[in-house]
Amino acid sequence: MCRWPRPAQQQVEEAVQAADAAFEQWGQTTPKERAEHLLALADVIDQHAETFAKLESLNCGKPYHCALNDELPAVADVFRFFAGASRCLSGMAAGEYLAGHTSMIRRDPLGVVASIAPWNYPLMMAAWKLAPALAAGNCVVIKPSEQTPLTTFKLAELAAGVFPPGVLNVLFGRGASVGDVLTGHDKVRMVSLTGSIATGEHIIAHTAPSIKRTHMELGGKSAGNRLR
Numbered sequence: 001m002c003r004w005p006r007p008a009q010q011q012v013e014e015a016v017q018a019a020d021a022a023f024e025q026w027g028q029t030t031p032k033e034r035a036e037h038l039l040a041l042a043d044v045i046d047q048h049a050e051t052f053a054k055l056e057s058l059n060c061g062k063p064y065h066c067a068l069n070d071e072l073p074a075v076a077d078v079f080r081f082f083a084g085a086s087r088c089l090s091g092m093a094a095g096e097y098l099a100g101h102t103s104m105i106r107r108d109p110l111g112v113v114a115s116i117a118p119w120n121y122p123l124m125m126a127a128w129k130l131a132p133a134l135a136a137g138n139c140v141v142i143k144p145s146e147q148t149p150l151t152t153f154k155l156a157e158l159a160a161g162v163f164p165p166g167v168l169n170v171l172f173g174r175g176a177s178v179g180d181v182l183t184g185h186d187k188v189r190m191v192s193l194t195g196s197i198a199t200g201e202h203i204i205a206h207t208a209p210s211i212k213r214t215h216m217e218l219g220g221k222s223a224g225n226r227l228r
Contacts, residue, residue, distance in 0.1 A: 009181050011171065012171060012178060012181045012182050012185070013181075013185075015141045015169040015170075015171050015182075016112060016141055016169075016182070016185045016187050016188060017187070018165070018166035018169055019112045019139035019140065019141050019166055019167070019169050019187075020111065020112050020139070020187045021166055022139045022164055022165060022166030022167045023109070023111050023112060023138070023139045023166075025164065026137060026138075026139055026163075026164060026166075026167050027108075027109045027111070027137045027138070027139075028137075029137060031086040031087045031089065031135075032087070034083075034086045034134065034135055034137060035083040035084065035086050035087060035135070036083075037134070037162055037163055038079045038080070038082060038083035038086070038131060038134065038135060039079070039080060039083045040162045041079050041158070041159055041162045041163075042076040042077070042079040042080045042083070043076075044158050044159075044161070044162060045072065045075055045076040045079070045155075045158070046072075046076050048154075048158060049068060049072040049073075049076075050068065051154065052067070052072055052075075052123060052151055052154060052155075053065075053067040053068035053071075053072055055150045055151045055154055056071065056122065056123055056150075056151050058150060059122050059148040059149075059150045059151055060119060060120065060122060060147075060148045071121070071123065071124055072123075074124065075123055075124055075127045078124075078127040078128060078131045079127065079131045081131070082131040082132050082134075082135040083135065085132070085135055086135035086136070089107045089136065090104065090105055090106050090107055091104070091105060092104055092105070107136065108137075109136050109137030109138045110136075110138055110189040110190050110213065111138060111139070111187070111189040111190075112138070112139055112140075112141065112185075112187050112188050112189055112190075113133045113138045113139070113140050113141075113188070113189065113190045113191075113192060114140075114141050114142075114143070114182045114183050114185070114188045114190070114191045114192070115129040115130065115133070115140055115141070115142040115143070115191075115192045115193075116142075116143050116175075116179055116182075116183075116191070116192070116193045116194070116195060116199075116203075117129060117142060117143070117144045117145060117152065117194055118145055118194045118195055119145035119147040119148040120148075122144055122145065122148040122149070122150070122151050122152055123151040123152065123155065125194055126142060126144060126151070126152045126155060127155075129142060129192050129194075130142065130155075130168065133192070134163075134167065134168070138189075138190075139166060139167050139168070139169075140167070140168055140169065141169045141170075141171060141182060141188070142156075142168070142169070142170055142171070143170075143171045143172070143173065143178055143179060143182060144170070144172070146172060146173060146174050149170075149172050152170060153170060153172075156168055156169075156170040175199065179203075180206060183203050183206055183207055183212075184206055184207065184210070186210060188212065189212060189213065190212055190213040190214070190215065191203055191207055191212055191213075191214050191215070192214075192215040192216075193214070193215070193216050193217070193218070194217040194218075195217075195218065196218065196219060197218045197219045199218075200216045200218040203216075204216075
């Protein structure tokens, strides 16, 4: 369907540096400003829903009508949900700790977040990783599965017309050649992975020396009953 060169370490470096440079401005935006960008991207996704559905069908074999009618509305809704959530990042604590004092919670963006998505729900998983990170004021470098990258590439292409340069970056390639370099980069502050337990163990060990935050969705349970 398409060809692209295998990324080298230099491309990983450029993507992380672009995200780090963009964070200087994006991390200072107000929740209202970030919400406007997320809502705009949701509208763009709706406008290109048929294109996304066709690509997702090519990507991983999903029936076109399922991608169009089931997944695409949910993908756009993820960005709309976190557009609203971006306004609720700070507030009073549920309980006070000292009499006569008001306790407040303040959440600040981390910086560059590395996201690694799986093959089975390419666009949906990309949305689940991108929307909350961007809503919180972080910049993202996302690596989709090398088996199903098409819809993530299209999403990034459209997002380039919505977000400032460097806020959202995409890398293609295998885990050994791209993932290790990305997750181990000293400017990456957090790693989000949906994948196997073995991959999660590897990333946790790989990032432990720099004490990065991690968000892991590993393995899965899909029980089935066989009736005779």
